[in-house]
Amino acid sequence: MTSKTISSGILRAIGTLVLIALGCWFLYAIQSIIIYLVIALILTLICNPVVEFLKKKCKFNNTWAVITTIILLLILVALFILMFVPLISSQAQSLSLLNTESIQEKIMLLYYDLNLYLVDRGILIEDIFKDSDIASYLNMNFLPSFFNGVLSTLSSIGIGVASVLFITFFFLKDKVVFLVGAKKIIPDDHEAETLNSIAKINDLLSRYFIGLIFQLLICFILYFIVLLIFGVENAFVIAFICAILNIIPYIGPLISSILAASLTMIGGIGGDFQTEILPTAIYVLIGFYVVQLIDNNISQPLIFSNSTKSHPLEIFLVILTAGFISGIIGMIVAVPLYTIIKVIAKEFFPEYKIVQVLTRKL
Secondary structure (H helix, E strand, C coil): CCHHHHHHHHHHHHHHHHHHHHHHHHHHHCHHHHHHHHHHHHHHHHHHHHHHHHHHCCCCCHHHHHHHHHHHHHHHHHHHHHHHHHHHHHHHHCHHHCCHHHHHHHHHHHHHHHHHHHHCCCCCHHHHCCCCCHHHHHCHHHHHHHHHHHHHCHHHHHHHHHHHHHHHHHHHHCHHHHHHHHHHHCCHHHHHHHHHHHHHHHHHHHHHHHHHHHHHHHHHHHHHHHHHHCCCCCHHHHHHHHHHHCCCCCHHHHHHHHHHHHHHHHHCECECHHHHHHHHHHHHHHHHHHHHHHHHHHHHHHHHHHHHCCCHHHHHHHHHHHHHHHHHHHHHHHHHHHHHHHHHHHHHCCCCHHHHHHCCCC
């Protein structure tokens, strides 16, 4: 091997590494656009059945079906914003008059009530926090800057929402054009398998995301009923947030329960701790636990198993594995990604026994 060959190989390797580095930098630089595309693709999968319904049942042409669907989507987004923005705005406007010392005193009062309750039962919370100054962690002076930061991000969120809706519109309107373009790129010897994979993935993921929406809706209704029964303030907003957290498999419901109990206790500040605050929080936790039993044993297995054609134990193991590998993000994307892998494996590697076993219902 000559020095010229070695030098050429080194230069090629360096060039390859430089191209990879540039590619990674480029992807990092446009990460917001990639996120917009992914969200738009998910919305396309969710909205596509609505477009098809309007075309078949209401006799809309493709453009008007897409426009109507986007308008419905805009209405949902507007309702979502109207539910939260006034609350944030009113809080921000009253921050200048907010007595943060009073809030701190109330939270400290809640802490001392809890401490007294535990002391009566032989538990000394001071032994646990003897080296910490809890009051220093309850300084409420950060609230004004926090809400100002929240308000300053609303404009960027608006740009993101507009971008996602714009991309979604053309994904829905010109999906045939995209399919024709994909046919030109795909090698002829793999065209049939690829197109079949795309069709099956589109169908299964559409069913999955629609099923996920139904699951969250069921959780929201049940959470809302529980909070109303026990007279929790802002029950609608709390139930909505807790339902959204259910997107995170297994961990989300735990976070929802803790959040609901915490907000219930904070909302009850001023009442008697042992006869009002603590019992109400416990009842809310029990109610949320019952909701999770219903969700885990009835709605979730029925919705996810039927939408993804996978066994409930199979889904559980996939989510658990993804959680160990990639944390919460992995748990969220585990089922859609696993569904895509199964479809591709069935189309391109049907001769393998493990593929035949895992994809027998597809």
